Amino acid sequence: MFKDVREPAVAGQFYPDDPKLLGNTIEEYLNKVDKKIEAPILGIIVPHAGYPFSGQTAAYAFKQLKDKTYTTVILIGPTHHYSLEHASVAPFDAYRTPLGTIGVDVEVRDELLKSPYIDTIRDAHLPEHCLEVELPFLQKVLEGEFKIVPMLTGSPTWDNCEHLAKAIVGVIDKFEDRQFLLVASSDFYHGYDYEECKRTTSKAAEYIANFDPSGFYHYYVDNLRHDIHIACGAAPITTVLLVAQRMGADKVELLHITNSGDVTGRKEGYVVGYASFAILKGKHGLSLDEKRHLMKIAKTAIERAVKGEPIPKFDAGGFERLARKQGAFVTINKHGTLRGCIGFIRPIYPLYEAVKEAAIAAALHDPRFPPVTPDELKDLEVEISVLSPMVEVKDINEIKVGRDGLYIVYGGFSGLLLPQVATEYGWDRTTFLEHTCVKAGLPRDCWKEPGVRIFRFTAEVFSEEEIE
Numbered sequence: 001m002f003k004d005v006r007e008p009a010v011a012g013q014f015y016p017d018d019p020k021l022l023g024n025t026i027e028e029y030l031n032k033v034d035k036k037i038e039a040p041i042l043g044i045i046v047p048h049a050g051y052p053f054s055g056q057t058a059a060y061a062f063k064q065l066k067d068k069t070y071t072t073v074i075l076i077g078p079t080h081h082y083s084l085e086h087a088s089v090a091p092f093d094a095y096r097t098p099l100g101t102i103g104v105d106v107e108v109r110d111e112l113l114k115s116p117y118i119d120t121i122r123d124a125h126l127p128e129h130c131l132e133v134e135l136p137f138l139q140k141v142l143e144g145e146f147k148i149v150p151m152l153t154g155s156p157t158w159d160n161c162e163h164l165a166k167a168i169v170g171v172i173d174k175f176e177d178r179q180f181l182l183v184a185s186s187d188f189y190h191g192y193d194y195e196e197c198k199r200t201t202s203k204a205a206e207y208i209a210n211f212d213p214s215g216f217y218h219y220y221v222d223n224l225r226h227d228i229h230i231a232c233g234a235a236p237i238t239t240v241l242l243v244a245q246r247m248g249a250d251k252v253e254l255l256h257i258t259n260s261g262d263v264t265g266r267k268e269g270y271v272v273g274y275a276s277f278a279i280l281k282g283k284h285g286l287s288l289d290e291k292r293h294l295m296k297i298a299k300t301a302i303e304r305a306v307k308g309e310p311i312p313k314f315d316a317g318g319f320e321r322l323a324r325k326q327g328a329f330v331t332i333n334k335h336g337t338l339r340g341c342i343g344f345i346r347p348i349y350p351l352y353e354a355v356k357e358a359a360i361a362a363a364l365h366d367p368r369f370p371p372v373t374p375d376e377l378k379d380l381e382v383e384i385s386v387l388s389p390m391v392e393v394k395d396i397n398e399i400k401v402g403r404d405g406l407y408i409v410y411g412g413f414s415g416l417l418l419p420q421v422a423t424e425y426g427w428d429r430t431t432f433l434e435h436t437c438v439k440a441g442l443p444r445d446c447w448k449e450p451g452v453r454i455f456r457f458t459a460e461v462f463s464e465e466e467i468e
Contacts, residue, residue: 002094002101010129011098014050015136019098025051026140029059030066035255037064042249043182043240043279045208046137048077048130048233053260054187054274060256061276062137070142070181072105074149074168076236077130077185084154087164088121089113095132095148099139105147108171108178112149115167117160124152130185130233138183156235158217164235165242166394172247184240186233188273194261200230201257201273208277209254210325210347211389213241230273244279245391246398250458251280285460286321286386291467293317297352298330298359298382299464305360306372316352326351327387329418329459330358332372334379340366343385345407345416355384385418385459393454396447399429404456406436408447415440419459 011017016025029051044061047054079088089112094103112118131150138146154160172180188204189197200223207216220234231237241252257275261267286294297314304311316323328351329343342361344354359382363372372380390407393399399406405419415436422432433454434444446452 002103004091004093005101006090006092006095006125008097008132009127010132014129014133015055016051017098022098022136023140025055026059026137029056030063030141032056033060033063035060035063037253037278037280040281041065041068041181041278042244042247042281043184045184045186045237045240045275045277045279046134047187047274047276048133048185049187049260049272049274051133053263053272056263057256057258057274057276058134058137061278062141064255064278065138065181066141067143069144070146070179072108072147072149072175072178073138073181073183074108074151075131075134075183075185076151076153076239077128078156078233078236079124079128079152079154080130080232081127082121082124084119084121084124084152086117086119086154086160088119088124088152088154090125090150091120091122092125095135095150097132097135097139099136102135102139103147105149105178108149108175111171111174112167115163117163118151118167125150128152134183134185153235153239156220158238161217161235161238161242164239165246168239168243169246172243182240182243182279184233184236186231186237188231188275189259190229190232190272192270194259194267194271196228197259197261197271197273200228201259201275204230205254205257205275205277206325208237208241209252211241211245211249211252212347213238213245216241240279245389247281249279249281250388253278253280288467290319290322291384291462293319293322294352294355294384295382295462295464295467297356298384301356301359302332302363302372302380302382303377306363306377307374311356311360314352314356316350322352323350325349326354328354328358329385329387330355330362331383331385332362333381333383334376339372339376339380340369342366343387345387345390347389351386381463381465383461383463385420385461388458390455390457393456396429396433396454399432399456401427401429401432403458405459406432407455407457408433408436408440408442409453409455410440410442410446410449410451413440413442415442418461420461
C-alpha cells in the first residue's frame with residue numbers, strides 16, 4: 001500500500017517494541033490520568049523522552065484526545081541529529097510503529113513544501129526520536145483513521161518560527177475539509193542542576209500557560225545566553241503557539257509538570273524537565289463567582305482609594321484562574337459617561353491583582369479626568385474587561401469588529417481600544433483602525449505605514465449590573 005515507509009528507529013529503546021506490552025504500557029499511563037477536558041482541543045505540547053521518564057507526563061495531554069477525531073495531525077519537533085537551516089517535512093509515505101502503520105497526508109505535505117522556508121531532508125528524519133515516540137500514543141487515543149505530517153524545525157530563530165507558522169496557517173486554511181491537530185514535541189530543561197530545572201521549567205510553563213509565545217521565546221533566548229537550555233523544542237513550541245493563536249485558540253492549560261529527578265528519585269547529576277499542555281479553542285469564560293470576586297475587589301479598591309483609606313490585601317479567593325497572570329482593564333462610568341479607564345495590556349500581574357491596580361488607577365490616575373471624589377462614589381458604574389493574549393495582525397482582514405480590540409505601536413507611540421468601543425460607536429474595521437491610531441497620538445491613517453505594529457485581542461467584559 002505504501003511505497004516508502006519510515007521504520008521505527010527507537011522502538012525497544014525509548015518505548016517497548018512488543019505491540020502488546022506497548023499497548024498495555026500506554027493504557028496504564030492513560031488510566032492514571034483522571035482529568036478530562038471536554039472543550040475543543042486545537043493542539044498539545046508533549047515531552048519526548050523515553051517512556052519510563054516522560055510517558056506519564058505525555059499521557060496527561062494524550063488522554064485529552066481520547067475518542068476525539070482528527071483527520072490530519074501536524075507534528076513538530078526539534079532535530080537532535082541533523083543541523084537544519086529551515087524546517088524539514090518528512091518525505092515518507094507512512095510511518096510504522098509496533099502498533100501499525102500511519103499514512104502521511106501527502107497533499108498537506110506537498111502544499112507546505114511550496115514555502116521557501118520548508119525543505120524535505122530525509123536524513124534528518126531517519127534517526128529522529130522526538131516525533132516517533134508520540135505516534136503510539138496517537139494510535140491508542142484517536143478515533144478513526146488519521147494521517148500525519150511530521151516536521152522538524154531548523155534554527156530556532158523568531159523569524160523561522162514566524163515563517164513556519166504562517167505556512168502552516170495558510171495550509172490549514174486551504175484544506176477546510178481536514179480536522180487538524182497540532183502537536184509540539186519538546187522536553188524542557190537539560191542540565192546538571194535540579195533546582196535550576198524546577199525553576200526554569202516552571203517559568204517556561206508559565207509563559208506557555210499564559211499563551212505568550214513571544215515571552216516564552218525570549219525567556220528561552222535569555223537563558224541560552226547563559227548556557228541554560230530551558231527547552232530543546234523551543235522552536236516547535238513557539239511555532240505551535242503562533243499557529244494556534246491565529247487559528248482562534250484562546251487558552252493553554254498546563255496539565256502536568258515534573259522532571260527526571262522526581263520521576264527516578266535521582267536528583268543528582270543530569271536532569272531533564274517535562275511538561276504537557278492542551279491548547280483549547282472556544283470560549284472559556286470566568287464563572288459567575290469568579291466575576292463577582294473580581295468586581296468586589298474593583299469596587300472595594302476604588303472606594304478605599306478615593307477615601308484615602310488603606311487598601312485591603314486581596315487574594316484570588318480560592319479561584320485558580322484568578323491567580324494566573326492576565327491583562328485586564330477597569331472602566332468607570334458615571335451616569336453612562338466615561339469617568340476613567342486604565343488597565344494592563346500584558347499579563348504582568350495575577351488577574352485579581354491586575355484588577356485591583358487597574359481599578360485604583362482608573363479612579364485616581366487617568367490623565368484625562370480629575371480624580372474621583374467621595375461624593376461621586378454612589379453614582380459610579382464599574383466594568384471589567386479581562387484580556388486575551390495579544391496576537392500580531394499580519395493581514396487587517398483578520399480583524400473582526402465586535403470580537404477584537406486593537407493595540408497599535410509605532411515608534412514611541414502606542415494606543416489601545418477595547419472591543420466594546422467599536423461596537424458602541426458602530427465603527428467598521430477601517431474606522432476602528434483610524435481611531436486606535438488617534439488614541440496613540442498618531443495620524444488617522446498611520447496604520448498603513450510599514451513600520452506600524454498592529455495587535456488584536458479579545459476581552460471578556462462584564463459590569464456590576466450583569467452579575468448581580
